[in-house]
Amino acid sequence: MSRIGKIARRSFLVGSAAVVGGVAFGYYAYKRPVANPLLAGLAEGEAALTPYVKIDSTGITLITPRADSGQGAYHVQAALIAEELDVELDQVHVDPGMPDPAYYNTALSAEAAPFRSTDDGLVADTTRGIMDAMMKFMGLQITGGSTTVPDSFEKLRLAGAVARETLKAAAAQETGANVADLTTAKGAVILPGGGTLAYTELAATAATLDPVNNVTLRDPSTWRLVGKEMERIDILAKSTGTQRYGIDFEVEGMVHASVRTSPRRGAMNSYDATTARDMRGVIDVVELSDGVAVIADNTWRAMQAVNSIDIDWAPAAYPAEQAEHWQALSDSFNADQQDSRFRDDGDVDAALEGAEVIEAEYRAPYLAHAPLEPISALVQVSDDRADVWTGTQIPRFVQSNVAKLTGLDTDQVFVHVLVMGGSFGHRLEDRVVREATQIAMQIKGTPVKLTYSREEDTLQNDTRQIAMARGRGAVKDGRVEAYDLGIAMPSVIASQMGRQGMPTPGPDLQIVAGAWEQPMQIPNYRVTGYRAPELAPISSWRAVGASTNGFFHDVFLDELIHAAGADPMEERLRLCWHDASRKTLEAAAEMSGWGTDLGPNKGRGVAFCMSFGVPTAEVVEVSNVDGAIKIEKVWVAAEVGRVIDPINFENMVQGGINWALGHAMNSEITYSDGMADQRNYYDFEGMRLAQSPEIFVRGLENGDTVRGMGEPMVPPAAAALSNAIFAATGQRVREMPMAKHIDFV
Amino acid sequence: MKLTVNGTEHDVDVEDDMPLLWVLRDELNIKGVKYGCGVAQCGACTVHIDGEAVRSCQTAAADVWGEVTTIEGLGTPDAMHAVQSAWVEHQVAQCGYCQSGQIMQAAALLATNPAPTDADIDDAMNGNLCRCGTYPRIRAAVKTAATKLQEV
Ligand code: FES
Ligand code: FES
Numbered sequence: 080m081s082r083i084g085k086i087a088r089r090s091f092l093v094g095s096a097a098v099v100g101g102v103a104f105g106y107y108a109y110k111r112p113v114a115n116p117l118l119a120g121l122a123e124g125e126a127a128l129t130p131y132v133k134i135d136s137t138g139i140t141l142i143t144p145r146a147d148s149g150q151g152a153y154h155v156q157a158a159l160i161a162e163e164l165d166v167e168l169d170q171v172h173v174d175p176g177m178p179d180p181a182y183y184n185t186a187l188s189a190e191a192a193p194f195r196s197t198d199d200g201l202v203a204d205t206t207r208g209i210m211d212a213m214m215k216f217m218g219l220q221i222t223g224g225s226t227t228v229p230d231s232f233e234k235l236r237l238a239g240a241v242a243r244e245t246l247k248a249a250a251a252q253e254t255g256a257n258v259a260d261l262t263t264a265k266g267a268v269i270l271p272g273g274g275t276l277a278y279t280e281l282a283a284t285a286a287t288l289d290p291v292n293n294v295t296l297r298d299p300s301t302w303r304l305v306g307k308e309m310e311r312i313d314i315l316a317k318s319t320g321t322q323r324y325g326i327d328f329e330v331e332g333m334v335h336a337s338v339r340t341s342p343r344r345g346a347m348n349s350y351d352a353t354t355a356r357d358m359r360g361v362i363d364v365v366e367l368s369d370g371v372a373v374i375a376d377n378t379w380r381a382m383q384a385v386n387s388i389d390i391d392w393a394p395a396a397y398p399a400e401q402a403e404h405w406q407a408l409s410d411s412f413n414a415d416q417q418d419s420r421f422r423d424d425g426d427v428d429a430a431l432e433g434a435e436v437i438e439a440e441y442r443a444p445y446l447a448h449a450p451l452e453p454i455s456a457l458v459q460v461s462d463d464r465a466d467v468w469t470g471t472q473i474p475r476f477v478q479s480n481v482a483k484l485t486g487l488d489t490d491q492v493f494v495h496v497l498v499m500g501g502s503f504g505h506r507l508e509d510r511v512v513r514e515a516t517q518i519a520m521q522i523k524g525t526p527v528k529l530t531y532s533r534e535e536d537t538l539q540n541d542t543r544q545i546a547m548a549r550g551r552g553a554v555k556d557g558r559v560e561a562y563d564l565g566i567a568m569p570s571v572i573a574s575q576m577g578r579q580g581m582p583t584p585g586p587d588l589q590i591v592a593g594a595w596e597q598p599m600q601i602p603n604y605r606v607t608g609y610r611a612p613e614l615a616p617i618s619s620w621r622a623v624g625a626s627t628n629g630f631f632h633d634v635f636l637d638e639l640i641h642a643a644g645a646d647p648m649e650e651r652l653r654l655c656w657h658d659a660s661r662k663t664l665e666a667a668a669e670m671s672g673w674g675t676d677l678g679p680n681k682g683r684g685v686a687f688c689m690s691f692g693v694p695t696a697e698v699v700e701v702s703n704v705d706g707a708i709k710i711e712k713v714w715v716a717a718e719v720g721r722v723i724d725p726i727n728f729e730n731m732v733q734g735g736i737n738w739a740l741g742h743a744m745n746s747e748i749t750y751s752d753g754m755a756d757q758r759n760y761y762d763f764e765g766m767r768l769a770q771s772p773e774i775f776v777r778g779l780e781n782g783d784t785v786r787g788m789g790e791p792m793v794p795p796a797a798a799a800l801s802n803a804i805f806a807a808t809g810q811r812v813r814e815m816p817m818a819k820h821i822d823f824v
Numbered sequence: 825m826k827l828t829v830n831g832t833e834h835d836v837d838v839e840d841d842m843p844l845l846w847v848l849r850d851e852l853n854i855k856g857v858k859y860g861c862g863v864a865q866c867g868a869c870t871v872h873i874d875g876e877a878v879r880s881c882q883t884a885a886a887d888v889w890g891e892v893t894t895i896e897g898l899g900t901p902d903a904m905h906a907v908q909s910a911w912v913e914h915q916v917a918q919c920g921y922c923q924s925g926q927i928m929q930a931a932a933l934l935a936t937n938p939a940p941t942d943a944d945i946d947d948a949m950n951g952n953l954c955r956c957g958t959y960p961r962i963r964a965a966v967k968t969a970a971t972k973l974q975e976v
Contacts, residue, residue, distance in 0.1 A: 149917075149919025149921075150918065313917070313920065314912055314915050315901050316901070317920030317923055318908045318909075319895065319904065319908055320855075320856025321896075324921060326859065327849075327855040329853070335850070377842075377846060377850040378849070378850050379842055379843060379845075379850065449955060450955055451919070451955045500858070500919045501918075501956055503955070532862065533860065533861045533862055726915050727915070730916075733958070733960050733961075734918050734956045734958055735957065737957025737959060738955075760861050760863075760866050761865050764865070764953065766959070768945075768946060768950050768959045769947075771957070774960055
């Protein structure tokens with residue numbers, strides 16, 4: 080049974096409230112299901128009230144609380160509301176709203192519980208329910224884990240429907256018509272005689288009515304917007320240079336700042352800013368808890384001045400050299416550091432005993448997020464109020480951290496979320512806001528915009544985790560018989576949540592995500608997570624644990640399949656017991672012409688990974704051009720339940736493939752003398768246009784659960800590439816970046 | 825010093841070596857031009873000087889040799905340049921942060937090479953990084969823009 084189905088049957092109370100000159104709709108209370116005894120311990124009074132639709136005489140505003148870092152989240156959320164509200168997307172304003180516990184993210188918690196997405200049993204669903212309640216309790220208004228679509232799919236359509244029906248009731252009251260005779264379209268109620276009353280004209284009356292709560296969501300077959308090709312609401316602005324991002328935002332009287340904090344992520348011993356103070360445009364040099372900032376009248380002048388400061392940095396708390404980081408991982412494969420063994424089918428030890436054991440070791444490096452827009456934050460602090468304007472995925476954390484730093488109450492801190500020029504997980508951290516707040520506190524009343532230089536952004540990046548895996552396996556009678564994978568990495572969640580002062584007890588699911596929960600039926604099958612010690616600071620990078628583990632899990636499977644002499648596609652299909660997952664493999668096989676002859680110097684590789692509940696199969700085709708690999712084509716088939724906007728879906732998936740393959744080929748962050756060796760795009764470039772392949776995408780809609788696709792395309796991509804390189808050359812590439820081992824065109 | 829941007833002459837009082845990028849963004853408040861790397865590695869800051877695509881982060885204010893055109897001067901939401909309408913038609917943008925630079929680069933390419941081959945597009949556009957990976961749509965939109973421009 081789908082989770083969405085269950086949520087729908089819990090009671091929603093949708094309300095409305097009068098706002099200045101109009102009405103706000105879609106306040107709803109999320110109540111615990113009374114019948115479930117396992118949830119009875121939860122506190123009452125958790126009802127959360129939240130607006131999604133605001134209408135006054137001047138216009139209609141849709142509130143889209145999930146941040147948009149480029150994946151079209153505002154557009155998708157607006158489309159879901161508009162579908163039921165009967166407005167056109169060019170008739171509305173979209174506003175992310177202020178941080179509020181009511182906007183908690185239900186879907187994220189479903190991924191935090193240690194149950195496979197394919198597991199719909201009672202215990203699994205109950206535990207996910209408890210995690211829901213915890214998320215709500217903590218008020219995590221987080222955009223992440225590909226959860227925007229699942230979280231919004233039901234809620235936002237309900238909010239739109241309630242608003243529509245209440246506006247009809249208002250029209251009935253004003254005209255004396257029977258509600259049953261009223262219809263709606265294009266932001267207006269249509270009266271029986273054909274006349275219309277705009278929603279904006281009805282707002283004042285609607286505000287006086289009890290909201291109409293007994294709404295039925297429309298049948299998908301009648302949808303005007305959802306599932307259809309739409310023009311993204313921001314596409315015009317983003318094609319004409321008129322979209323404003325966080326880095327562009329200005330307020331009256333603002334000054335600029337640039338900062339340097341320790342590239343070793345530790346303390347500052349001393350600094351000499353004599354030169355900086357005399358540079359043109361410099362207003363002040365201020366000391367922060369772990370670095371120094373320059374305030375100036377222009378971004379470039381601030382950056383020039385801060386770079387002129389001589390600084391002595393204390394040593395790093397983590398190992399200074401990259402080789403020591405790898406050694407720490409290598410040393411972690413032991414019983415004491417075992418973090419989890421959620422998968423342990425059959426008897427792996429017995430199956431390997433006496434068999435010809437196939438062994439392999441894999442590595443995945445630290446990676447920066449490096450969204451094209453460097454991070455920035457504009458902060459103004461006064462005695463009774465602080466304002467923060469920034470592109471963030473964690474507005475609630477930002478609010479509470481600024482409150483702590485300034486000594487203000489959280490309700491005196493106003494976080495204005497701005498459009499982001501990419502994130503990929505980068506904006507799940509908020510150090511830029513904390514630094515801007517420290518600077519703003521030293522010139523109270525003056526708004527300060529802190530902009531990182533690209534170099535500072537790279538040096539201060541909380542990177543993707545470094546990870547290592549060791550596989551041992553055996554084959555029998557042309558089949559995979561035993562599969563034993565150990566994965567070692569530091570805990571991403573502990574590092575990330577640690578910076579927010581939040582404890583994270585228990586095993587870290589991300590250490591084995593993308594590996595332990597794969598719907599494969601191998602007779603003897605084990606996945607063990609080992610927790611490496613904390614090394615350099617790490618954070619969620621697109622697809623988090625699965626970004627490394629999808630590579631490990633599937634390449635090792637491919638090695639065993641080849642050892643068994645089986646066809647990579649046929650054997651995966653035979654091993655996969657989950658119907659929706661099999662369909663993605665079948666679709667990828669059909670799209671790519673799997674099994675047809677490619678001719679010499681070419682190869683195809685297939686890989687599969689289920690992550691964030693989305694089974695995703697990919698085929699990569701490469702050619703071998705005089706010893707250098709060229710990625711020609713990629714096919715992607717993913718089961719997402721429903722595709723909200725086919726164009727944006729395709730674009731996002733193609734982008735995610737380029738993201739995954741670009742880093743897999745070319746990029747890594749390494750440490751020397753306690754600092755990242757990389758500074759800018761010349762040594763961390765990911766994918767460029769000339770290397771990017773043709774990419775074909777199919778979203779399957781067989782499941783009954785709606786899933787987000789921001790990340791699941793990432794985990795199989797590098798594996799499919801490695802498998803294709805093997806098919807074309809006979810060389811097995813077990814480490815990223817692959818360019819360390821093989822040339823690319 | 826004097827600078828002509830999008831047809832308007834401005835008198836700016838800046839250091840000779842301040843990059844054009846920051847003169848545009850911080851002194852003239854023209855925000856369509858973007859900062860991505862500051863070292864000619866990403867192309868987000870691409871503008872035209874006398875019709876030629878240049879990286880404004882690597883062009884010192886004192887060295888600007890002609891009239892500057894930014895994305896705002898290429899076309900507006902009400903009157904788009906053919907390249908911009910091709911970008912809308914293909915819905916190229918994800919985050920969109922690179923797209924001002926992509927569009928300026930593509931417009932300069934098509935001004936000198938009205939019918940670029942795939943290899944020409946790869947060559948001309950390879951310096952414009954898109955971290956969101958919208959390259960398939962960039963390729964398609966350049967071709968559509970080429971067709972549009974030939975029709976006029
Ligand atoms: S900012 Fe000029 S090329 Fe990147
Ligand atoms: S659209 Fe985001 S960097 Fe290109």
